[in-house]
Amino acid sequence: MVESVAASPGIPADPGTWRRIPGLVRFAGKATTVVGMRRAGKTTFVHQLRRERLAGGLAPENVPYVSFEDERLRGLDGSDLGFLEDERARRFLNARERGPVVWHFDEIQNVPGWETFVRRLLDSGGTEVVVTGSSAALLSREVATSLRGRGWEVRIFPFSFEEALRHHGEPVPAEASGLVGAARARLEGFFRNWLAAGGFPEAQGLDVENRVRLLRDYVDIAVLRDVIERHSVRNPTALRWLVGQLLGSPAGLFSAEKFHRRMRAEGLAVSKDTVHELLAHLADCFLVRLVWMESASARQRMVNPRKAYPVDSGLIAAWERVGRDNRGHALETAVHAELERRGLGVTYVRTPVGREVDFLARTPDGTEELIQVSAEVFDPAVAEREIRGLVEAGAMFPRARRRLLTLTGEPLPLDPPPEVIVQPAYEWMLEDSGSVAGPLGGPD
Numbered sequence: 001m002v003e004s005v006a007a008s009p010g011i012p013a014d015p016g017t018w019r020r021i022p023g024l025v026r027f028a029g030k031a032t033t034v035v036g037m038r039r040a041g042k043t044t045f046v047h048q049l050r051r052e053r054l055a056g057g058l059a060p061e062n063v064p065y066v067s068f069e070d071e072r073l074r075g076l077d078g079s080d081l082g083f084l085e086d087e088r089a090r091r092f093l094n095a096r097e098r099g100p101v102v103w104h105f106d107e108i109q110n111v112p113g114w115e116t117f118v119r120r121l122l123d124s125g126g127t128e129v130v131v132t133g134s135s136a137a138l139l140s141r142e143v144a145t146s147l148r149g150r151g152w153e154v155r156i157f158p159f160s161f162e163e164a165l166r167h168h169g170e171p172v173p174a175e176a177s178g179l180v181g182a183a184r185a186r187l188e189g190f191f192r193n194w195l196a197a198g199g200f201p202e203a204q205g206l207d208v209e210n211r212v213r214l215l216r217d218y219v220d221i222a223v224l225r226d227v228i229e230r231h232s233v234r235n236p237t238a239l240r241w242l243v244g245q246l247l248g249s250p251a252g253l254f255s256a257e258k259f260h261r262r263m264r265a266e267g268l269a270v271s272k273d274t275v276h277e278l279l280a281h282l283a284d285c286f287l288v289r290l291v292w293m294e295s296a297s298a299r300q301r302m303v304n305p306r307k308a309y310p311v312d313s314g315l316i317a318a319w320e321r322v323g324r325d326n327r328g329h330a331l332e333t334a335v336h337a338e339l340e341r342r343g344l345g346v347t348y349v350r351t352p353v354g355r356e357v358d359f360l361a362r363t364p365d366g367t368e369e370l371i372q373v374s375a376e377v378f379d380p381a382v383a384e385r386e387i388r389g390l391v392e393a394g395a396m397f398p399r400a401r402r403r404l405l406t407l408t409g410e411p412l413p414l415d416p417p418p419e420v421i422v423q424p425a426y427e428w429m430l431e432d433s434g435s436v437a438g439p440l441g442g443p444d
Helices: 042-056 082-091 116-124 140-147 163-168 181-197 208-231 236-248 256-265 272-284 300-301 315-318 327-341 380-396 425-430
Strands: 031-035 064-069 099-106 127-132 151-155 252-254 288-291 306-310 345-350 358-364 368-374 401-406 421-425
Touching: 031 042, 042 064, 042 099, 042 127, 099 116, 116 127, 116 140, 140 181, 140 358, 163 181, 163 425, 181 306, 181 315, 181 425, 208 236, 208 272, 208 315, 236 256, 236 272, 256 272, 272 288, 288 327, 288 345, 306 315, 306 327, 315 327, 327 345, 327 358, 327 368, 345 380, 358 380, 368 380, 368 421, 380 401, 380 421, 401 425
Parallel strands: 031 127, 031 151, 064 099, 099 127, 368 401, 401 421
Antiparallel strands: 252 306, 288 306, 345 358, 358 368
């Protein structure tokens, strides 16, 4: 991805941090649909795509951008949008001769019937389309329905560890495993700070008080706009209890049935079906991510609790009320986010004797990796337990690579089996290759 390009009319100043997106951003004949939780940086990413096309030789008039948050465009429906194409063609008569026209529509879900207009643009030839929307309003399944297979999803997450380093002007080591002394200590210190602060762009550099206030506002807006208003939720009290449970117990097992019983014990009337619906809505808006237990049996997956993770580790500290040390939960949450960022299928594993391995990650081609995450692994009893879980799960999945991710680079208090890779999580996150996901790619 191009690292910088001079600002051009209609494009905000370069924020300095370019996103690295696994896989293709553009796919011929399809609209790029940019999705993710609110405030994760979707609009900024779209402007970065525009800069990239300008750097590639397209003229500014060939990369138009329209925000449907603009109050002057309220009240439009899909049948009205043709005026945009007509007006651009009138102003720039020879634009098509200078290359493709790449439309960028922000918050287009505010316009009923938008998908018909976008399909017509795609069918006209010589035109590309990028659309964004609030996370729950432009989900992949809705785009697939609306565009009839003409959408190509790109997910935007809060800053990864590498992106956070670059955002703060910190050097990104080519080989983090080779760092020693002060250089390693500095990287580990930044990693700890990033786990606590999280990766939302606006939260970077804020003091704790204002960061907590900002992140709690993000949650409130997502709950109100993407769940309550969108799905006409009639029991907001139960929803807020559910949000508190999920964000207050990060990386924990969650049973909708147990939560339902707790609500009834508290005198809150809510059906079990409603609990399942609310949980799905929170996952759909990317506020929480749900991980199923690995099983070949659909029934076993359904009856066992799921693990619930906030979309970003910064939300943990923002929701903590009793001052607990949540480094372990933050570390596990950050690893899960990285696995999702790399586009992997993720489940958790329970061994026959009841031990748990945090993640079984699979690539689309079937490559498997068992990943255990621990911030306290330097306690001999903890180290022995975590490694034993990996060994037992390895017997269940003999083709899987086995990896133990730790908070720091300190050596373990015992020698792990040769088949178990032990490394600090920040080294794994900064690897361009050698992980189960392979290299992180950018736009084609």
